Amino acid sequence: MTKTTSSIRSGAFKATRKTHSNESAEDYTELVADLIEANGEARTVEVARHLGISHVTALRTIRRLQNEGFFETAKHKPIYLTAKGKKLAAYCKERHQTILQFLNLIGVPEKVAEVDAEGVEHHISKETLRALKEHISKFAE
Amino acid sequence: MTKTTSSIRSGAFKATRKTHSNESAEDYTELVADLIEANGEARTVEVARHLGISHVTALRTIRRLQNEGFFETAKHKPIYLTAKGKKLAAYCKERHQTILQFLNLIGVPEKVAEVDAEGVEHHISKETLRALKEHISKFAE
DNA sequence: TCAGAAATGTAGCATGTGCTACATTTACTG
């Protein structure tokens, strides 16, 4: 019994780590989409302000995400979303709303729900999202 | 309207980042508890195997968590949990079970549920956990 | 128009987490 009775589920941990590396893409694209909708454009300082980080960190990450094809931007210019970025932002926004709806449904206070949704959303698979939606509809009857 | 119509909710992002820094403590203590329960002791290589990472990475993190008061260990010796570590592990284990129960309840396939639970659990507040439990009981009637 | 404010950019540092390669220590087995 050297193999341990608890099964080795390194797969789940690996999956979580992989998801982590996408979190910034999800947060940034969604935020940039919001800023564009609200202001017509998204600027680095605004992104930094909303995320509560320094403008330098925001700048560096925006550049990385630009290289990865989520943003289009140029020196001293605003940030725009590519098609890829828009798609991701739309998906994230909808997922975020669904999670908030669900947390609201089960009676989680609004402020707590906002924080939890922010942390949790990156780790919700399409299957779970679908299940959540169905579950919500049952109650909306 | 330079302030942006969308409210600035940097608080939620900050909270998520803070939670992130505790994720390894949660994963490691829970895993070490499982290993001790199964094998009588926890060794670095086993931790590494279960997490799907190299033993070097596991070693370094275990050391950090030892400095932070979660583990007791010594060179070439097994890893044990401090009272602080045991408390955290127990809380995490129960939370994990609750989340799995909930995902099962709404019909998420087992394998997907395992991955989602692993990713999500670190971001579930006490309030949401309580709400989840109450929600589950309603259905268990 | 031009000076100061705001935004952007660069340099350089820290921490956490991932890796491989290699060294040493411990444990097992013939």
Add this chain to the structure above:
DNA sequence: CAGTAAATGTAGCACATGCTACATTTCTGA
């Protein structure tokens, strides 16, 4: 009890993300 396998440890690298300090560019208003 010696030799090898397994476990542990060290050195040194990478990347993502956080920071401050300082430089440069752009915008804005008197």
